[in-house]
Amino acid sequence: MKLRIRFGKHGVVKFIGHLDMMRYFQKAFRRAGFDMAYSKGFHPHQLITFASPLGVGLESSGEYMDIEVVSAGDLDEMKAALAAQMAEGVEILSIHALDENAGNAMSLVAGADYKIAFREDMMPMPVSDLKAAMADFMARPEIQVLKKTKKSERIVDIRPLIYDLSVTDQGEILMQVSAGSAANLKPELVLETFCRLNDLPADPYAWLISRLDMYTDLGKDGERRLVSLEKC
Amino acid sequence: MRKLALSDKILLQVEKPTRYLGNEINAVYKDPDRYPVRFAMAFPDVYEIGMSYLGIQIIYDMLNRREDVCCERVYSPWMDLDRIMHKENIPLFTLESQRPVRECDFLGITLQYEMCYTNVLQLLDLSGIPMLAADRKDGDPIVIGGGPCVYNPEPLADFFDIFYIGEGETVYDKLMDAYKAHKAAGGSREAFLLKAAQIPGLYVPAFYDVTYHEDGTIASFKPNRPDVPERIEKQVVQDLATVSYPEKPLVPFIKVTQDRVVLEIQRGCIRGCRFCQAGMVYRPNRERDLDYLKAHAMAGLNATGHDEISLSSLSSSDYSRLEELTEFLLETCQARQVNISLPSLRIDAFSLDVMSKVQDVRKSSLTFAPEAGTQRMRNVINKGLTEEDILGGAAQAFAGGWNRVKLYFMLGLPTETEEDVKGIAHLADQIARVFYSIPKSERPGNGRVDIVASTSFFVPKPFTPFQWTRQCTSEEFTARQKVLSREMKDMINHKSLRYNWHEFDLTRLEGIFARGDRRLGPVLLEAYRLGCIYDAWSEYFRYDLWLQAFENCGVDGDFFVHRERDLDEILPWDFIDAGVTKDFLKREYARAKEGLVTPNCRQGCSGCGCRKYDGGVCYEA
Ligand code: SF4
Ligand code: SF4
Numbered sequence: 001m002k003l004r005i006r007f008g009k010h011g012v013v014k015f016i017g018h019l020d021m022m023r024y025f026q027k028a029f030r031r032a033g034f035d036m037a038y039s040k041g042f043h044p045h046q047l048i049t050f051a052s053p054l055g056v057g058l059e060s061s062g063e064y065m066d067i068e069v070v071s072a073g074d075l076d077e078m079k080a081a082l083a084a085q086m087a088e089g090v091e092i093l094s095i096h097a098l099d100e101n102a103g104n105a106m107s108l109v110a111g112a113d114y115k116i117a118f119r120e121d122m123m124p125m126p127v128s129d130l131k132a133a134m135a136d137f138m139a140r141p142e143i144q145v146l147k148k149t150k151k152s153e154r155i156v157d158i159r160p161l162i163y164d165l166s167v168t169d170q171g172e173i174l175m176q177v178s179a180g181s182a183a184n185l186k187p188e189l190v191l192e193t194f195c196r197l198n199d200l201p202a203d204p205y206a207w208l209i210s211r212l213d214m215y216t217d218l219g220k221d222g223e224r225r226l227v228s229l230e231k232c
Numbered sequence: 233m234r235k236l237a238l239s240d241k242i243l244l245q246v247e248k249p250t251r252y253l254g255n256e257i258n259a260v261y262k263d264p265d266r267y268p269v270r271f272a273m274a275f276p277d278v279y280e281i282g283m284s285y286l287g288i289q290i291i292y293d294m295l296n297r298r299e300d301v302c303c304e305r306v307y308s309p310w311m312d313l314d315r316i317m318h319k320e321n322i323p324l325f326t327l328e329s330q331r332p333v334r335e336c337d338f339l340g341i342t343l344q345y346e347m348c349y350t351n352v353l354q355l356l357d358l359s360g361i362p363m364l365a366a367d368r369k370d371g372d373p374i375v376i377g378g379g380p381c382v383y384n385p386e387p388l389a390d391f392f393d394i395f396y397i398g399e400g401e402t403v404y405d406k407l408m409d410a411y412k413a414h415k416a417a418g419g420s421r422e423a424f425l426l427k428a429a430q431i432p433g434l435y436v437p438a439f440y441d442v443t444y445h446e447d448g449t450i451a452s453f454k455p456n457r458p459d460v461p462e463r464i465e466k467q468v469v470q471d472l473a474t475v476s477y478p479e480k481p482l483v484p485f486i487k488v489t490q491d492r493v494v495l496e497i498q499r500g501c502i503r504g505c506r507f508c509q510a511g512m513v514y515r516p517n518r519e520r521d522l523d524y525l526k527a528h529a530m531a532g533l534n535a536t537g538h539d540e541i542s543l544s545s546l547s548s549s550d551y552s553r554l555e556e557l558t559e560f561l562l563e564t565c566q567a568r569q570v571n572i573s574l575p576s577l578r579i580d581a582f583s584l585d586v587m588s589k590v591q592d593v594r595k596s597s598l599t600f601a602p603e604a605g606t607q608r609m610r611n612v613i614n615k616g617l618t619e620e621d622i623l624g625g626a627a628q629a630f631a632g633g634w635n636r637v638k639l640y641f642m643l644g645l646p647t648e649t650e651e652d653v654k655g656i657a658h659l660a661d662q663i664a665r666v667f668y669s670i671p672k673s674e675r676p677g678n679g680r681v682d683i684v685a686s687t688s689f690f691v692p693k694p695f696t697p698f699q700w701t702r703q704c705t706s707e708e709f710t711a712r713q714k715v716l717s718r719e720m721k722d723m724i725n726h727k728s729l730r731y732n733w734h735e736f737d738l739t740r741l742e743g744i745f746a747r748g749d750r751r752l753g754p755v756l757l758e759a760y761r762l763g764c765i766y767d768a769w770s771e772y773f774r775y776d777l778w779l780q781a782f783e784n785c786g787v788d789g790d791f792f793v794h795r796e797r798d799l800d801e802i803l804p805w806d807f808i809d810a811g812v813t814k815d816f817l818k819r820e821y822a823r824a825k826e827g828l829v830t831p832n833c834r835q836g837c838s839g840c841g842c843r844k845y846d847g848g849v850c851y852e853a
Contacts, residue, residue, distance in 0.1 A: 012236060015249040020485045027257070027483055027537030036569075042592045044569050057244050085537075087255050087485075088234065205241060 001069050002098040004105060005082070006230050008061040009054065013089035018053035024087070025065065032081040037068040051105035051214050051229060052112070052179060055186075061091075062113070062213035064229045066098065066105045094230055102232075109180035110217035111163060111226045114187040115210050116173040122206035124195070127171040134167050137194050145193050158193065161185040163224070176226075179214060234261075237325035237332075238313075246312045250486045251279035254327035257483035258535060260296040260303070264329050267302035268412055270336040271295055272326050272373070274306040276343070276351035277768065282307040283482065284490035286544060287379065288342055291400045293478035301408055304328040304336075308351045309358065311766065317358055324358035333359040337411060339373040341392075343381035346745035347738065347768040349388065352377075353760040356391065363757065365393050365438060370421045374411075374428075382435075383513050384694040384805040387745050389437035390753035393425060397808055398433045398467030399499075401475040406431050429460040433467035436460065440807070442750055448791055450749065450802040465809045466513070470847035472499065472520050477528060480535040492540035492573060493532035495525055497557065501546035502833035502849055504840075505603070506614045506824050507642065509693035510546055512817075513810050515840060516848035517833060522553045526560055533570060541565060542573035549578040550834075558586050576601070579625030584632050594677060597636040597684075598629045604645060605655025611827040612647055614820075619659065626663050630670060635677035637663055637684070643712045643733075644690040644704035646824065653712050657719035657729070660685045664725035681725075686732040687716065689739040693746050694805045695812060697820035700797040703743040705790075709736040737775040738767070743793040749804035752792070755785045813841035 009021075016024070026046050029036050038044035047068035054060050072078060075095050083092040118124075125133070137143070143159040161178040162185065168174065177185040187209055195202035216232055219225035236243070236253065243249040264270050273292055275282030282288065288305070295303035304326035309317060317324070323332040333339055339361065341352055356363045361372055368375075377388060378396040385395040396403070407428060414424045429436040439460045443451040455462060469475050481493060500517035501510065529541060541561065545551060561572050572590045576599045577583035587596065602617050604610045610617065626637060641656050660683050667681035689709050692698040704712070713733050720731045745752065759781035766772035782789050797803065799818060806814070816839065823830060830838050833849045843850040 012234065012253045012255050015243055015253060016485050017250075020250065020487075023487070024485055026539065030537035030539070030568075031257075031534065038569050043571065056249070057240070085257070087257055089255070205244065 001072050002066055002100065002102065003069060003072060003075075003078075003095055004064060004066050004098055004229065005095050006093040007063050007065075008059075008091040008093055009063060009089065010059050010061075010091070011089040013087065014057055014059050017056050018050070021054075022048065022050065024090075028082060028085045029067070031085045032078070034067075034078065034082070035070045035072070037070050049104045049106050051109050052184075054211060055188075057209075059208075059210040060212075061093070062211050062228075064105045064214055072097070096230070105214075105229055107181065108216040108229060108232070109214050110178065110182070111176060111215040111224075112179040113174070113176050113212035113215075115212055116175070116187060116191065117208045118171065119206050119208060122203070123171055124198075124200050124206075127167065127169065130171060130173075131167045133198055134165060134173070134194070137197065138162070138165050143193060143197075145189065158185055158189065162190060163226075165190075174212075234330060237322070237330040242313070242316055242320075242322075245316070247310060248279075248486060250484075251307065251310065252313065252327070253485075254305075254330065256485065257537075258480040259305075259328060259482055260292070261328055262296070262302040264302050264304075264331060264335070267300060268415060269301045269338070269408055271301055271303040271338045271340060271408075272306050272333045272336040273303055274333075274339060274341045274355050275308070276341055276348040276355055277308050277766075278310050279307040279484075280486065280488040283484050283488040285342065285344065286490075286494050286496060287400065289478045289481055290476070291340070291378075291404065292482075293480075294401060294476050295404065295408070297476060298405075298408065300412060302329075306333055306339075306355065308354060308766075311772065314354065314358070314765070323360050324355060334361060334373065336373050337415070339375045341375065341377050343377050343379040343385075343388070345768065346381060346387075346742045349745060349756055350760045350764045350767055352388065352391065353757065354765055357760075364390050366390070368393070368421065372421075374421075374424070376407075380510065380513070383509065383808060383810055384747060385435065385437065386750050386804040387748045387752035387756065389750045390757075392437065393421075394428050395435040395437070396433060396467075397435055397464050397810075399469050401469050402467040403431055403433050407434065426457075426459065432465055435464040435808075437750075442804075448788075449798075450804065453802060453804075453807055463807055463809050466811055468516075468811070468845045468847075469499070469518070470845060472518050473524055479528070479531050481532055483536045483538070490542070491538070492542050492571075493529065493536055493538045494542055494544045495529050495532065496520065496544050497525060497548060497551045497554075498545045500848065502550050503547055503616065504614055504820075504830060504832060504838070506612070506697040506820055507603070507645065507690060507693075509696050512695045512812050512840075514546065515811050515833075515842040516845060516850045517550070518848035519551060519553075522556055525557060529561065530564070533565075533568070539569065540571040540573050543575050545575065548575040549583070555582060562586070562589055578621075579629060581628065584629055584634075588632060593633040594635075596634070597638045598626065598634050599638045599640070600625070601640040602659065603640065603642050604648075604652060605641060605657070605659050606652045608827055609645060609648060609652040609655065611829050612824050613645055614824070614830055616829065616832070619662070622659065623662060623666050627666050630667050630676060630681070633676045635667070635675070635680065636682045639663075639683065639685040641685060641687045642690045643687045643716070644709055646690075646698055646701045648712075650715060653715050654719045656685060656687065656716055657723055657731075660720070660729050661723040661725050664723075664728045667728075668725065681728050682730070683725075683728055684730045684732065685720070686734075687713065688734045689736055691739060691743045691746055694803070695808075695810045695817070697817050697824055699747070699803065699817065700799060700801075700821060702796040703740075703793045705794055706736045706740055709739070735770065735773075738773060740789070740793060741767070741775075741778060744789045747804070748792040751787055755781050755787050758784050811840070811842040811845065816840045 036046045049066045051064035079095045142157045164176040192202045215226035295301045376394040377392045382395045441456045445451045498519040500514040502517045692701045762777045
């Protein structure tokens with residue numbers, strides 16, 4: 001039986017990397033008494049898939065993982081049992097059952113919401129200017145960036161990958177971008193590019209990034225319809 | 233949310249920020265302001281190493297069970313953070329409350345190996361605690377050292393207020409009570425140290441004076457005041473069932489060396505190999521009760537969620553209920569998908585059977601630690617393993633599917649001859665011959681055997697029968713290692729043999745600090761000033777700076793390490809009563825020279841002196 005768990009990551013745990021979070025959850029499931037399913041072999045491991053790794057330093061209220069259990073009890077009770085095993089800063093937000101033939105979280109991801117706040121005294125410009133500059137940025141027909149991989153360098157247009165972008169009255173940036181295996185756009189790249197095009201120094205330290213949610217695309221015929229991974 | 237001592241900026245810059253966050257599962261969070269006694273428990277090496285020591289967890293758990301003590305942990309900041317902390321003047325902090333170590337009443341430092349001593353100075357330095365005990369004032373933490381290295385604490389005497397000699401569970405409670413009373417009543421640091429010095433097992437170096445003969449040997453070692461004991465008696469837990477054992481071990485986020493539940497099955501060892509300090513100072517051997525271990529294994533797994541459990545002790549094969557214990561673990565662990573990580577066991581039918589059940593035979597190795605290449609040499613060191621044991625064990629293992637063998641030896645043992653050195657290669661070759669005597673079609677794996685022999689260099693340690701022996705020089709070690717390398721290449725099966733050896737400069741320093749005295753304090757301080765740190769890490773070990781430090785201080789390291797001591801010489805650690813008597817050690821040294829084997833504690837008591845502790849193997853029927 002497959003379950004999908006949504007969790008949040010705030011505060012000190014934002015420094016804990018993806019692999020360590022995986023190990024952390026494996027142990028938490030054991031402590032919580034989950035009847036986990038295991039792979040075969042001399043070193044059996046739990047069947048867990050994370051939707052998408054979260055970079056060190058980022059916070060989130062929309063992380064997902066799919067797990068496979070041999071048996072499950074009442075989901076609310078399981079949620080409470082798991083929540084009781086969390087370290088400060090990791091929050092279990094929901095657990096829901098998946099169809100046996102549902103795709104796993106990793107293959108489903110198609111989009112993500114991010115919120116970026118600036119650290120104190122590190123706003124590059126007043127809020128109203130930022131709003132205007134972001135509007136100009138989004139109005140560009142193309143936004144070209146140089147993508148370097150180990151083998152090649154190529155120019156890609158990231159504009160189509162930015163689905164939405166706005167600035168709140170508090171000066172926080174909200175963005176919805178493409179995510180997942182097909183085309184993953186990191187919020188840092190959007191911000192760097194914005195800075196470059198506006199002749200601003202790009203200091204990643206200034207950005208407090210949190211992922212808000214992750215989505216799958218249920219649209220048809222090239223039309224996009226993003227649905228939260230919590231709802232599918 | 234807890235506030236961290238380090239800014240985001242720093243944490244995003246260092247290699248593994250998780251080392252400095254705390255927040256592990258089962259860590260104990262207390263509000264330090266609400267506890268009369270604050271204890272910082274430090275390990276002078278990086279987090280991943282320090283988190284793996286059971287001893288710290290035992291004391292951490294024990295102290296935090298008290299309602300009047302708040303115990304928190306500290307590890308050495310790695311070099312990247314070390315530089316930042318120095319540059320930005322950030323004081324060293326405890327992981328739990330993230331507050332400065334300097335605010336604590338005690339800084340306890342565990343001393344597991346000599347090559348961590350510069351890191352001890354780093355901890356003091358970064359904490360802003362005067363490095364020399366003599367410079368500390370009433371408000372400074374009391375710095376207390378424990379662990380195996382305190383069986384010769386003298387090289388560190390300048391830096392510690394107190395050393396705790398023996399097993400931690402016994403007198404920490406008394407020390408905490410004494411401190412609480414002292415704090416309530418008020419009084420000087422010295423007045424408290426005097427009270428501490430009167431608690432058995434606690435050594436306050438400032439209350440003792442040493443004088444030297446012209447030739448550099450010790451002329452006298454005496455208390456400098458009437459109210460402290462002449463000798464410090466090691467503290468031993470008589471009944472292991474009566475002391476606390478962590479029920480909820482800490483679970484770190486990052487992978488540490490021991491990423492598993494560790495079950496301590498016994499303390500001490502019955503064997504008495506003559507080079508082995510642990511085998512001598514942890515006497516008498518005391519076993520834990522089987523039911524107790526079963527219960528703790530389950531409790532530990534439930535409380536941590538670890539997917540592996542390991543057994544820990546010296547010479548685990550000697551634990552008398554090992555078969556029952558492993559049977560229990562095999563049953564319960566495999567049902568829960570928990571791996572069992574076996575300690576190195578004597579190779580026989582039983583251990584091979586267990587090993588084949590818990591590991592992939594094709595990928596795992598057999599391990600033998602004969603320590604010496606010839607029977608003569610093994611008799612000298614009292615290592616009871618015979619060539620028949622090894623060859624017989626290997627034959628059984630090859631039949632069971634193994635084809636990798638690891639062998640551990642020492643070079644530079646007392647009385648060692650060229651024959652003994654070459655014997656290592658011969659023994660390795662013998663094992664290969666056993667393998668190739670199997671008909672080709674029946675050989676396991678790819679039909680070849682892979683034998684790796686490793687040698688470390690022998691370092692004589694205090695409280696062993698070899699405490700008087702001279703240690704080989706680096707040149708002598710090199711010569712022996714070359715003889716062995718050549719001999720390995722001359723063996724018929726040389727293609728199946730590999731040979732690794734240890735760093736010898738490090739071995740020389742280790743030897744100096746293992747048997748050195750107070751005159752090494754200034755050298756250590758100078759080495760730290762010159763930049764020595766993390767000496768146990770080859771990427772940071774700077775032998776050139778160490779040599780410089782000896783030279784700058786005008787101290788001759790050779791005196792401590794390459795000199796055969798007279799049996800009547802006053803040794804720096806003679807003031808410690810570690811259980812084994814000097815008479816016994818002398819007897820054993822004499823027997824070693826004659827190549828006489830001494831029976832183990834179960835075969836017959838040799839009257840080593842440890843019977844006085846009223847427990848353990850000395851009182852078995
Ligand atoms: S068996 Fe020998 S080497 Fe091993 S712990 Fe015992 S005394 Fe030491
Ligand atoms: S007194 Fe005898 S039995 Fe006890 S530890 Fe010493 S040698 Fe072994």
